[in-house]
Amino acid sequence: MTATTTTTTRDTGSTAPPSHGGRRRAPLPVLLLVGLGVLVATVLVTVTIGPADLAVGEVARSIATHVGLDVVPVSPLHDAIVWDLRLPRVLTAAAVGAGLALAGAVMQSLTRNPLADPYLLGLSSGASLGAVAVLVVGVAVLLPVAAFAGAMAALVATLALARSNGTLTPGRAVLAGLAVSQLAAAGTSFVIFWTATGDSYREILSWLLGSLAGATWASVAIAGIAVLVVGSVVVLAGQRLDAFAFGDTAAAALGIDVDRTRWALMTLVALLTGAMVAVSGAIGFVGLVLPHAVGALTGPAHRRLLPVAALAGAVFLVWADTLARTVFDPRELPVGIVTALIGVPVFAVLLRRGRGSAWT
Template structure:
């Protein structure tokens, strides 16, 4: 029931959000435009409206939906693997590494390489985190988190240094918008990157629901159930890193989606991951699509980075969840 309702909510959200904008379109026009490009026999849409839908708004909305689903799913998996309710997809320094790579190519003027550089930066940050966590001891979730914080601070310092030393004129605004999170420049290439990562990695994560349930009882209990704890944990963490890296590559760093939504959704689905994971992904898609719609319309013609909107919404929601659950539930 929840999954079916979530799918319907995503479809309606995409249609409605594509219709919203300075050039107002009807939901029916949006649906006909999409159907026409899918090869269905429908009544034609005016060429200008069709171009607005297919070339401008639909890639942005679909990118926002894919990024929201990916970050929410990654957050839920990361919180289970680390048994840390405050874990989010950027826990292992991925966001800062991606930002460093993206800022470097933005300042070099090679905008076409931005997704590649951001993804490469995220993977390098992950490699540095795991290498640091392994040095001088056994690789544990606590060591990985601490190493991730160190790598994150190092990459953030590198990003600040590069910006301070080389950014000029309007490049500051472009860099700031990316660091705060934005899908304003989304294209069909962005949809492809985020969509392929979501379907490919997300499918594997969804099929790991039973193993994630076992982690809730601790490593000893999971091992007693026949799960190779270390191999499973680091395989899934690497997959989360790949998924997060792909999302950051097309949207920048968007906070609170992967932190808050798993807690909010689990209140509806319960803790079982076979119910939680698909619903949290759908909720993430709906949430970030509407957040981006607010970001581009609230102060039109000026746009806010969508990361500002997710923070403004996410912080109050997180406070409410914290008060309802009580401190003991978060320790």
């Protein structure tokens, strides 16, 4: 393997994708500290935004009270607004944004496709079909379970179709995912056409476009645990993801079991995406745009890219959801509309500038 194909980092001895331009980048601890600081500030500030007039200090004191610290309590009304309404929604948005950004970065690496996103294998359409099926029969309490089951069913169908001739490759998986996605989308449309009546149309449409309006502490738990558990595993697999940048042959030469690693990570991404879709609906562009935008700051090495992308995704979706719930108050936009309105121009700029051979 020539020096032009591989770059070995001196500090870890690991193999990393080639960087472009030799630009000196900020150390990872600095990026993480800055990202965490921005995320904490974002959470505190966005919880104050809304019809009720709150201060950052009140938000901090409400949180401190509930975690057992001895502080001056806020009024019961403001405490309920913070703890029961706004904070669960903001934290759910942060967890979903982090999860989608992580999933997008992993999918783009595994498929070596810069246009890959977390929904590439039909997960979003499968989750939508499961969710709509319970919404139209009025059992909304089962929505997270049904959405997660739909995403997993779509993954199984995609992998089964991709392996139909005995060979499982990234290209076949993507094509199979597109087919399963179209089938699930057709099923969703049929269920809506055949059974939805009255106000159920509005509820279904809101979910299909992505919404965090119904977020609770249960939503925080589902999304947060998925991000912490699955996210930790994929971040630890960063060096293996770096090897995929050189192709399957090069990755195998570096001692990686290519098939097992790829499909194990794809399954983890499916689990992560299913959990995110289950609590938020289908939110686009976060997993597609954020890894590219963050990559310009961190470089291509996944041990740097993945944690910073997760923090950036969390901050981005919290602000996008804040815009969705406040810009047209008292009416509320689905957050998927806001992410698309922001994501499309940003992606167009990234596409115009290009980022090396990955875009060509």
